[in-house]
Amino acid sequence: MSEAAIQLQQVTKEFKGKKAVDNLSFTxxxxxxxxxxxxxxxxxxTTISMILGLLHPTTGTVKLLGGAPQDRQVRDRIGAMLQDVSVIEGLTVAETINLFRSYYSQPLPLEQLLQISGLDNERNKMASAMSGGQRRRLGFALAAAGDPEVLFLDEPTVGMDVTSRQLFWDTVRAMAGKGRTIVLTTHYLEEADQVADRIIVINDGKLAADGTPSQIKATTTGRTISFTAGNAVTTESLRNISGIVDIEWNGRRVKLYSNDTDQLIAELVRAELEMKDIEIMSGGLEEAFRSLVSTAKV
Structure with a gap:
């Protein structure tokens, strides 16, 4: 039980000569x-598909729970919630969940799966008649059906309302608290910031960053200065001031990204720019992500 949950060693995946994943390694x-x-x-x-055994790497090795992702014994210990949730015509929600439960050697009880997915009231509803948000919750129930040791969640909360989203993340936190390994992708970066112990950023198939949310935010342009600028303040005039990493306008409101906001505010005052309503803010994960991706492309 001491082996790592997931290991990628120098993994590359090519499609028609183009590298979708390029020498990627992490544990x-x-x-x-x-x-x-x-x-x-x-x-x-592509990376998740290789970890799940749906794709084979062109070069390198992928291990899941110490074995090959395609092994039946490994598959019995994992679950995956992918973006597209297909349902079988003619089956109710409960029947669909029970079908997936039958694929595993030690499945969770039906009642528990209905509860954690918030679908108890829809148990007798035809799965094909569900809304998009309900289908996402059904996808989570199916992914959790085998009481997985490793759970993959691909954009899990798309289409969920606020209440469903809260229940979902409460459930994920509870599963993590019991020692389950959770791997998720999301475009809602505030969710990743709140839920994840660790963040891995991939750009152009390569590893761009790897660390805790705090580490990711601390090592990038994590602070900003924003103010309402006078008419004489332009992008060109701001570029003459040292310490500005990036400039973002919203009407006459300007946001300046900097590695050292203390020094930058001194430079702005020294330049005698027309400024009012000045705010200095610590950057969030979104700013850090934006910086990492734009830096990687330079």
Whole structure:
């Protein structure tokens, strides 16, 4: 039980000569909640598909729970909630969940799966008649059916309302608290910031960053200065001031990204710029992610 949950060693995946994943290596320890982030086309889906055994790497090795992802014994210990949830015509929600429960040697009880997915009231509803948000919750119930040691969640809360989203993350936290390993992808970066123990950023198929949310935010342009600028303040005039990493306008409101906001505010005052309503803010994961992705492309 001491082996890592997931191991990728120098993994490359090529499609028609183009590298979707490029020499990627990382290890995920058991009991960790990991957010795998990256822009569209970065290689996230390909990486997860290789970890699940749906794709084979062109070069390198992938291990899941110490074995090959395709092994039946390994598959019995994992669950996956992918973006597209297909349902079988003619089956109710409860019947669909029971069908998936039958695929595993030690499944969770039906009542528990209905509860954690918030679908108890829909148990007798035809699965094909469910809304998009309800289908996402059904996808979670199916992923959790085998009481998995490793659970993959691909954009899990898309289409969920606020109440369903809260129940979902409460359930995920409870599963992590019992030692389950969770790997998730999401475009809702505030969710990754709140839930993940660790964040892995992939860009252009390569590892761009790896660390805790605090570490990711601390090592990038994590603070900003924003103010309402006078008419004489332009992008060109701001570029003459040292310490500005990036500039973002919203009407006459300007946000300046900097590695040292203390020094920058001194430079702005020294330049005698027309400024009012000045705010200095610590950057969040979104700013850090934006910086990592733009830096990787330079």
């Amino acid at each position: 995920v320890e058991r009991g960790t909640v990991v957010a795998l982030l990256g822009p569209n086309g970065a290689g996230k889906t």
